[in-house]
Amino acid sequence: MTEQHLAQNTENSLESPTLARRTFDSIKSDIINGQLAQGTKIVESDLALKYGISRGPLREAIHRLEQIKLIVRIPHAGSRVITLDTKMMEDIYTARESLEGMAARLAARLMPEAEILALSELLDQHEASISETEGKAYFQREGDIDFHFRIAMASRNQWILENLNGELYQLIRMCRHQSGQFPARAQTALDQHRQIAAAVERRDEELAEILMRRHISGAWEIVKKILEDQND
Amino acid sequence: MTEQHLAQNTENSLESPTLARRTFDSIKSDIINGQLAQGTKIVESDLALKYGISRGPLREAIHRLEQIKLIVRIPHAGSRVITLDTKMMEDIYTARESLEGMAARLAARLMPEAEILALSELLDQHEASISETEGKAYFQREGDIDFHFRIAMASRNQWILENLNGELYQLIRMCRHQSGQFPARAQTALDQHRQIAAAVERRDEELAEILMRRHISGAWEIVKKILEDQND
DNA sequence: TACACTTTGATTGTTGACAATTTATGACTG
């Protein structure tokens, strides 16, 4: 277990100049893909040993993880990996609906033609990947996030971009991972993405926002059902 | 200068059990009300001395200040107090418009009657404070934030609440402070608040959201003018 | 004089030890 983390560290050592940052990345992916289960108690000395570093940088990593809400922390009492419940996910999807709706509006106003073209090509790729023999569930997920990421980028709004990327998408990724495979909604999602892209291309801010909000609240309805079915 | 901070610390020592947290609060208010000017270089050892603590907890405070975007930080190069420019404030007001619009919608759906009543009484107080001889600019500002805070609370959405309180309002407070006194827009704002409250009372989600968004984008237009006038 | 290089100084990143606090354990008492 130590070896894999060492490998990961040396692998990331180019992109993250600081030890705390690299550890943050490591723990983050460990949480997102479930290697650190929800509700796990975090003991600083144990984790420091596991990742082969001292408590100082580990502490910094934990604090950053707390800020993006992957870890819950109580002074003097310790910290645990977050446990996703339905209410929290609803809050997150609602906030995302609001923020990404605005992002779509801004994208319709500001996105350069070249980027719109590239977005359209991305959707073509997705179309192709759906036609291929399935099993590309993972690819579809990342493709979905990719589309939403580009809209967020196009908003040219730093605050919205950072919060979607840094916090909301992470939690949604985690939720998806824990909930296992999702139903084959890929075609529906792609159609909606196309409509949104079309609205952006027509510079129809109002429509772009409305469609994005519908798209996300629709996604939430499905996630919600899955979460509720799991609680049986 | 040391004395005031010591006083502040002992004052907060009941609510914040940890030294890092208290220092975080101290530096935060120092930044917001301008005692630490924008763009000031932050030197850890200096600040640690100034606040009478070690670099460890100070570092934690700085990291949290970075997360709420009051401090900008570059690895190995140090950190500075943020400098508010027009673009950043526009991003923040836009994000706020989106989030608080959603909050108003949720408030219209979920706010209990008792809270709506209390909200109405709050607005009565504001009305009274406006009638009084002026000079209550400070009070009006805090009153304004109070109203928006209650709507955010009523949304029952933890994520939205935390982000409005923890980050956006802080930056807006800071911007207001730096921009000096604002024009006497109190009556206009109060009227708009009343309309929003009325929409919430009627459980008209759509209208509540629209009115809130107009209210905030209107506020931004005014702030924007002031900021642009300052750049002469 | 301008430019590249080296070296020095200052500042951040990291570490391990120490202090303060909480939680768990167990004895004592009603």
Add this chain to the structure above:
DNA sequence: CAGTCATAAATTGTCAACAATCAAAGTGTA
């Protein structure tokens, strides 16, 4: 036997010293 208090273990919070890194001052050369 239940409940409460005191003690002990484990864990977090804090500190001061050490190592790594960056920015600037200074030196030498074309």
